[in-house]
Amino acid sequence: MSEMYVSGQSGIGRLIQALAESGHAVIGPVIRNQALVYDEIDGVEDLPKGWTDLQEPGRYRLEHRGDEKLFGYVVGPASWKQYLSPPEAVVWAGTIGTEGFKSDPVPEPPKYAFFGVRPCELAALRILDNVYTSSNGLPTVAGYTATREKAFIVAVNCSDPGGNCFCVSMDTGPTAKAGYDISITEVVHNGNMRYLLTSGSETGAEVLASIEGLNHASSEEVEAGETVLARAADMMGKRLDTEDLPNLLKGNALNPRWESIADKCLACANCTMVCPTCFCNTVDDNLSLDGEHATRTRKWDSCFTLGFSYMHGQPMRESVGARYRQWMTHKLATWVDQFGEMGCVGCGRCITWCPVGIDITQEVEAIRRGDLRDTHIGVGGYV
Amino acid sequence: MALPKLAVYKFASCDGCQLSILDVEDLLLDIASVVHIANFPEASREVIEGPYDLTLVEGSITTAHDAERIHEIRRESKFLVTIGACATAGGIQALKNWKDTDLFARTVYAHPEYLDTLETSTPVKNHVEVNFELRGCPVDKMALVEVVAAFVQGRRPNIPEYSVCVECKRKGTPCVMVSHGTPCLGPVTQAGCGALCPSYNRGCYGCFGPMESPNTDMLAAAWQGLGVSHRGLVDAFRSFNAYAEPFRITSDHHEALAVAKGE
Amino acid sequence: METLTDPAVIDQMTPIPFRVRSVREELSHTFTLELEPPDGAFEFLPGQFTMVYAFGIGEVPISISSSASQTGTILQTIRRTGAVTHALGRLKSGDYVGIRGPYGTPWPMDDIEGRDLLIIGGGIGLAPLRPAVYHALENRDDYERVVILYGTRTPDDILFEKEQRSWGDRTDLSTLMTVDAADRGWNGAVGVVTRLIGRVGFDPANTTAMVCGPEIMMTVTAERLIEGHSMAPENIYVTMERNMKCAIGVCGHCQFGSKFICTDGAVFPFPEVAGLFDIKGV
Numbered sequence: 001m002s003e004m005y006v007s008g009q010s011g012i013g014r015l016i017q018a019l020a021e022s023g024h025a026v027i028g029p030v031i032r033n034q035a036l037v038y039d040e041i042d043g044v045e046d047l048p049k050g051w052t053d054l055q056e057p058g059r060y061r062l063e064h065r066g067d068e069k070l071f072g073y074v075v076g077p078a079s080w081k082q083y084l085s086p087p088e089a090v091v092w093a094g095t096i097g098t099e100g101f102k103s104d105p106v107p108e109p110p111k112y113a114f115f116g117v118r119p120c121e122l123a124a125l126r127i128l129d130n131v132y133t134s135s136n137g138l139p140t141v142a143g144y145t146a147t148r149e150k151a152f153i154v155a156v157n158c159s160d161p162g163g164n165c166f167c168v169s170m171d172t173g174p175t176a177k178a179g180y181d182i183s184i185t186e187v188v189h190n191g192n193m194r195y196l197l198t199s200g201s202e203t204g205a206e207v208l209a210s211i212e213g214l215n216h217a218s219s220e221e222v223e224a225g226e227t228v229l230a231r232a233a234d235m236m237g238k239r240l241d242t243e244d245l246p247n248l249l250k251g252n253a254l255n256p257r258w259e260s261i262a263d264k265c266l267a268c269a270n271c272t273m274v275c276p277t278c279f280c281n282t283v284d285d286n287l288s289l290d291g292e293h294a295t296r297t298r299k300w301d302s303c304f305t306l307g308f309s310y311m312h313g314q315p316m317r318e319s320v321g322a323r324y325r326q327w328m329t330h331k332l333a334t335w336v337d338q339f340g341e342m343g344c345v346g347c348g349r350c351i352t353w354c355p356v357g358i359d360i361t362q363e364v365e366a367i368r369r370g371d372l373r374d375t376h377i378g379v380g381g382y383v
Numbered sequence: 384m385a386l387p388k389l390a391v392y393k394f395a396s397c398d399g400c401q402l403s404i405l406d407v408e409d410l411l412l413d414i415a416s417v418v419h420i421a422n423f424p425e426a427s428r429e430v431i432e433g434p435y436d437l438t439l440v441e442g443s444i445t446t447a448h449d450a451e452r453i454h455e456i457r458r459e460s461k462f463l464v465t466i467g468a469c470a471t472a473g474g475i476q477a478l479k480n481w482k483d484t485d486l487f488a489r490t491v492y493a494h495p496e497y498l499d500t501l502e503t504s505t506p507v508k509n510h511v512e513v514n515f516e517l518r519g520c521p522v523d524k525m526a527l528v529e530v531v532a533a534f535v536q537g538r539r540p541n542i543p544e545y546s547v548c549v550e551c552k553r554k555g556t557p558c559v560m561v562s563h564g565t566p567c568l569g570p571v572t573q574a575g576c577g578a579l580c581p582s583y584n585r586g587c588y589g590c591f592g593p594m595e596s597p598n599t600d601m602l603a604a605a606w607q608g609l610g611v612s613h614r615g616l617v618d619a620f621r622s623f624n625a626y627a628e629p630f631r632i633t634s635d636h637h638e639a640l641a642v643a644k645g646e
Numbered sequence: 647m648e649t650l651t652d653p654a655v656i657d658q659m660t661p662i663p664f665r666v667r668s669v670r671e672e673l674s675h676t677f678t679l680e681l682e683p684p685d686g687a688f689e690f691l692p693g694q695f696t697m698v699y700a701f702g703i704g705e706v707p708i709s710i711s712s713s714a715s716q717t718g719t720i721l722q723t724i725r726r727t728g729a730v731t732h733a734l735g736r737l738k739s740g741d742y743v744g745i746r747g748p749y750g751t752p753w754p755m756d757d758i759e760g761r762d763l764l765i766i767g768g769g770i771g772l773a774p775l776r777p778a779v780y781h782a783l784e785n786r787d788d789y790e791r792v793v794i795l796y797g798t799r800t801p802d803d804i805l806f807e808k809e810q811r812s813w814g815d816r817t818d819l820s821t822l823m824t825v826d827a828a829d830r831g832w833n834g835a836v837g838v839v840t841r842l843i844g845r846v847g848f849d850p851a852n853t854t855a856m857v858c859g860p861e862i863m864m865t866v867t868a869e870r871l872i873e874g875h876s877m878a879p880e881n882i883y884v885t886m887e888r889n890m891k892c893a894i895g896v897c898g899h900c901q902f903g904s905k906f907i908c909t910d911g912a913v914f915p916f917p918e919v920a921g922l923f924d925i926k927g928v
Contacts, residue, residue, distance in 0.1 A: 033584055035557035058605070060562045077557045087553035091659045096701050100663035100684070100742045132896060134658070135909075140896050142657035250903075253925045266598045268570035269545060273552030280898030283891045284541040287702025289413040289532055294702035296659075300553055301898070305545040306595045308899060309927075311889045312727060320596060322927025330901065337904035338895075355548075355560045355570050356605050537736075538703045539729045 005197040005208055006217040009070060012195055013044035014211050015154070015182070016115065022207075024113035024152055027083060029076070034062060036076035038083075041115065048073065055163040055237070055348060058357025068193050071116065071186045074162035077353050079276035080114055080121055081128060084144050084151075091141065091283060091298040101294075109146035115154045117180065119173030120165075120345040122155055124276035126179055130339045131279050141298070152203065155180035159187070159228045163237035164348025166361060170240065172345045174232040176200075182208060185225040196225040238348060240361045241368065245342075246333035249364075251373035253325065257366050262321035264356055269302035271350035271358075272327060277343045280308070303327050328360060387436035387535060390422035392456055394442025394449050395476055395504060399521035400467035401425045401441050406524050414528065417535045433459030437534050439527075443469040443476060443504045450501070450510060457511035464530060465507045468520035468623040472592050475520075477504040477626035504626070517542065518573055520590040520623035526575055543574040544595040547587050550578035559586055566606045568619060571597035571629070592624035599633040613641035658894045661699040661744025664688075666737050667719055673803060676770060677735055678711065678723045681743065687717040688745075691752030692777030693856075693885070693913045697893045698722060699744030700733035707890045707908070709774035710748065715784055723773035723805070749893040751913045753778040753883060755785075758854040762791040766867055768839055768859020769798050772805045774885055774912075775858050779813070792819040793846050797839025797863070800825055801832045820846045839863065840870045850875045855882045856913075865923050868916050882916040903928055 007014075019026050020042070028041040031048050041047065053073040054061045065072050093104040117125070125148075132144045139145035158167070158174035167173030176183045181204030185196040196217055199205035208214065217225075272278040282301035287294050301308055303326045309316035317323045335343035344360070351359045391401060405411065405426060414420075421431040438460035444450050457463060465471050473480070479487060480503045488495035507513055517530055526542060533540035543549070547569035551558065559565040559581045567586035569578070573594040580587050593599070603616050611619070620634035664681040671677050679698075690696075695709040706728075712721035726735045737743065755778060763782055767775045782792050794813060798804055804823065814821040822842045824835035835842065839859070855871055857864050864884045871877040886907045891897035893908040900907035903922045905914070922928045 032555075033557045033559075033562065033582075035562040037555060037557065058561055059564075060557075062562075077552070077562075078555060082555065087555075092661060094661075096742065100665065101661075101701060101744070103660060135894075136658075139657045140892075140894050141659055145657070253928070264598075264601055266546070266570040266601055267596050268548040268594075270548045270552065270558065270570070273549060279896065281891065282897065282899070283705070285538065285702060285704040286529075286541065287532070287536050287538065289410075289417050289535075291536065291702065296705075298659075300549070302545070302549065303898065305549070307544060309889055311887065316888065317927040319927055320598070325927070326901070334901070334904040338906065353558055353561050355558060355567075356601055536702065537729055537733055 002199045002205060003208075004217040004222055005214040006221050007195050007197065007214050009044055009068075009193055009195070011197070011211065011214055012070060012184070014213065015197070015207070016041060016043055018207055018211055019113040019115070019152060019154075024111050026113045026115050028115035029073075031062065035060060036062070036073060037078040038080070044070065047116075052160060053162060055352045056357070057164065057351050057359045058354055060352050067188070069160075069186060069188075070193070071156045071184070072160050074158060074160070074165060075118055075121065075347050075349060077274045077349065079274065079349070080117065080125060081276055081279070083110075083112055083114070084128060084147050085141070085279060085281070086143075087300045089143055089298050090295055091143070092296040093294065095293050096291075106142065109143060109150060111150045112147065113152040113154060116156045117153050118156060118158055118347070119176040120167045120170070120347040121276055122153070122176055122179040123170070123172035123345040124347070125153075127277045127339065127341065127343060127345070128279060152207075153180045153182075155183040155200070157183060157185045157229055158232050159185070161232055161235045161237060162348060164351040165236050165346065166238040166240050166348060167346040168233050168236050168239070169242060170342065170344055170346035175229045180204070185228065187221070187224045187228050189221060189224050194221060194224070196221060238351070238359070238361045240344075240346065240364060242342070245364065246336045248368060248371060248373070249329045249333040252367050252371060253329070254374060255367055255370060255372050257363070257370055258321035258325045259319070261324050261358065261363060262319060264358055265320050265324050266356060267304045267320045267323060268355065269304040270353050270355060272302040272304060273300060274349040274353045275331075276345060276347060276349065278302070282308070303330070328363060331360075332364065386417065386419040388421040388431065388433070389418040389531070390433065390435040390438045390460065391425065392438065392440050393425070394440065394453070394470065394507070395445040396442030396467065396469040396474060398425070398441070400470075400519075403521050403524040403527055404439075407528055410528055414531055418531060434461065435459060436461050437531065438463045440465050440470050440507055441467055443473045443506060444510055445476065445501055445504045446499060447501060448499070453507060453510050462514045462534060463511070464515045464517060465513050466517045466522050466527065468518065468590065468592060469504075470507045471516045471518055471627075472624040473504045473506050473626035475623050475625070478621060479504060480626055481621075506626070515540070518591040519575055523575055523577070545574055546570050546594045547572045547574050547576070547578050547581070547591070550574045550576070551581050554578055554582060556582045559584060560605070560609070564609050566609050566611050566619065568602070571599050571602050588622060589620070589630065590623050592627045593629040597629045599629050603633055603637060612646050613637040613644065614646045617641060658746065659892065661697070661705070661746055663742045664745045666739055666741045666743060668739055669737060672723060672805060676723065676725045676805065678721050679734065679737065679743065680719050680721055681745065682719050683745070688720050688748075689717055690714055690720070690748035692755055692781045693753035693774055694748040694750050695774070695893075695912060696722065696745050696747030696749065697890075698724070698734060699746070700730050700737075701742065701744065703733040704730035705744070705891075706730045707749075707893060709885075709912070711773040711776045713780035713784065714777050715780070723770065725770050746893065749908055751911055753856050753913055754854065755781050759788040761789060762793070762848040762853040763789050764793050764795070764848055764853050764855040764871075766795045766839060766843075766855060766857045766859070767797075768863040769803065770805055771859035771863075771885075772796055775856060776806065778856055783819070786818055790852065791848055793848055794819060794821040795839055795842040795846070796821070797824045797826070797842070797859070800827050800829055802829075822846055838866070840867050843867075843870055843875065850877045853877060853881060857882065858885045861923065868920070879917045879920065880915050883913055884916050884919065885912045886914060886919060887912065
């Protein structure tokens with residue numbers, strides 16, 4: 001195990017400063033429009049000190065904690081995918097001439113430090129990396145790969161899980177295991193805010209070693225951190241029974257439950273937009289009025305929109321039930337066939353940010369209770 | 384090669400959507416280089432006779448004369464696009480569809496006998512075949528450029544039919560319903576405005592009309608959970624796109640409930 | 647003109663300009679583009695497709711309809727259905743299209759040497775099968791019987807008609823053709839393509855079928871081969887089609903159950919997708 005350091009809030013400020021000084025745009029949690037989102041931060045004073053988030057299905061409120069914690073909340077509607085696979089990004093542009101067409105130069109990818117990445121979000125990054133893995137050496141989407149490779153990751157372990165969190169069920173938290181450069185655990189020790197810092201990479205170790213005023217953590221402080229995280233694991237707001245889940249969902253494609261979810265589902269696509277792993281995109285084509293310059297813009301799309309499944313002018317998934325089934329079955333079942341793990345990290349965003357509070361954990365339970373197991377979605381199987 | 388001929392017609396409306404065309408400023412010159420603006424009284428006195436390749440129609444049908452005129456326009460138009468809430472849904476003036484037009488006429492005008500108006504304000508598609516609808520009150524001016532450009536280029540216009548929520552989330556705006564309990568029509572409203580109101584912490588007013596598969600019943604139930612009355616729901620669904628079917632059915636439903644409950 | 651930017655930033659979403667050498671009208675709504683790759687050669691396998699980009703208009707997946715042994719130019723046979731295919735249909739010799747690919751799984755030509763080949767096409771579905779036919783003819787000794795069955799709507803909709811007739815003149819393969827609705831002096835078979843299956847000899851135990859056409863045609867054909875001729879389902883290959891934006895498994899559009907049609911298909915052994923056909927909206 002790598003060296004563990006300890007600091008006060010000033011040490012966290014020096015870490016942010018060090019990352020900025022080494023050329024990173026440091027992105028971290030900030031309050032905007034009454035919610036926590038991610039945006040550029042200049043220092044520790046930009047963090048939502050003393051705030052927490054109350055989360056229920058379809059409901060989110062920020063409240064004062066009554067303490068000085070920097071990280072006493074979980075995740076808001078934003079996720080890191082907005083930086084790696086932006087909501088709208090030019091995927092290709094070029095000019096046509098008599099000898100073919102010429103690609104526009106591609107801008108230099110930004111160099112980010114993601115500050116405050118939660119363990120479930122580290123899992124989401126790993127899942128996205130799997131999606132964007134290239135099979136032939138060329139990056140699938142250059143923007144993703146180039147931005148991801150440059151990104152410095154500061155993880156924050158979760159001491160105060162939210163009402164819709166179920167990372168323990170998905171085995172993604174509340175403690176970061178891998179995929180970070182530096183991880184932070186916030187503990188209240190003898191009435192003071194203490195920050196346990198450890199590195200997860202050589203770069204992370206170098207950065208930590210360069211920051212002045214960090215002390216080596218005492219065994220008592222290390223133990224305090226472990227206690228906080230062990231307690232957090234017992235504070236999950238939700239749980240999801242993943243036992244045989246892929247087969248359960250794939251076998252219940254004709255379960256009438258899908259149509260009853262459709263009565264409630266708005267097909268508004270919020271769940272997919274806030275999901276840190278939902279990667280579906282579309283490409284819009286544009287052409288300048290003179291016909292010489294074309295732009296292909298990649299935009300976040302969703303399996304909840306009708307246009308998503310259009311073929312020959314007809315949507316293949318016309319009913320909302322079929323669209324909800326596609327989303328949930330993909331996330332929890334067919335994703336395993338495609339990428340070797342589920343696409344859900346247990347962050348609870350889809351539950352919180354559904355305007356009508358549809359709860360994926362409850363929907364799984366409903367299917368489980370009314371298990372019909374009479375159909376075969378996913379890997380074909382001749383029937 | 385001759386440029387495609389463009390015509391712009393106005394029916395019952397505030398002119399705001401036509402003005403959006405003029406509002407594109409510099410781009411107007413670019414547009415004029417790819418289409419021949421043949422009949423657009425708001426922009427040019429020159430009127431060249433049809434037939435037209437592309438016709439933009441603003442406004443709703445509120446008079447017997449207009450109900451005839453739209454058929455003439457259809458006959459001389461190869462591709463007819465309705466623009467704005469009036470043309471696509473009947474507009475704010477469709478509120479009269481629930482009321483007594485004669486009563487309004489008598490109340491407002493000293494000599495109502497000079498008026499010749501239909502009992503209803505209806506969208507153009509109720510009268511003639513429409514090739515494409517561009518929603519909004521008013522339409523987004525860049526969307527208008529997109530529709531014209533796509534027509535000229537033989538391209539499908541990039542005009543979304545999904546919910547405002549998609550635009551909100553792409554923009555990074557947290558949901559106003561979820562994060563502060565502000566009633567919002569975004570989940571049942573078609574995108575296209577750039578999710579303007581929620582970015583100012585306001586709920587969506589539904590300017591772009593119903594999205595592709597609007598679950599208005601469930602959204603109404605969620606609004607009731609936020610403390611909105613049946614009467615409040617009637618008011619919300621009866622605005623610029625009141626006569627669009629999903630909104631109309633929902634407002635009628637809650638009006639009946641409001642009456643039954645004496646709200 | 648320089649066609650590529652700095653290689654470091656090239657990704658799989660970058661369209662490569664191919665020059666249109668010729669355009670051939672096949673049917674009233676169907677045409678074939680002959681395309682020249684910028685570096686002189688384009689390697690692919692029978693059954694693979696490319697993403698064809700009409701500059702500024704959009705991109706569509708189109709299978710390659712020429713022989714994989716001819717890499718100097720490729721043929722792509724396209725039906726005018728939407729804005730992009732109409733734009734491609736307006737191209738002239740000397741124009742450019744963008745190409746990405748080749749993508750997708752091929753017909754299993756190498757794995758089925760020594761077997762009878764039963765090639766069944768419906769409508770424009772013959773286009774992705776044609777490279778398989780060429781491969782079989784160019785390597786005729788590698789296969790036993792080669793049977794081509796083709797069905798389409800009317801005599802006016804017969805794709806590659808002249809070429810199909812020339813195949814019919816050969817002694818080393820059998821071809822049969824049918825139309826749903828006959829007109830003018832049609833004196834061939836009338837009815838669905840499955841009705842041709844029993845009319846020409848093949849050894850079901852030693853046959854691989856390659857089927858391409860509308861989904862309903864493929865499922866009915868597969869069922870007929872399995873139930874009527876005792877063919878093993880794993881010896882039947884079909885091709886799938888869905889909305890596709892990337893062709894590299896990162897846009898999510900073409901999912902069909904667990905499968906990405908773009909990377910797991912478009913050619914599938916029938917058992918991999920069979921169970922999904924009956925589930926509406928998969």
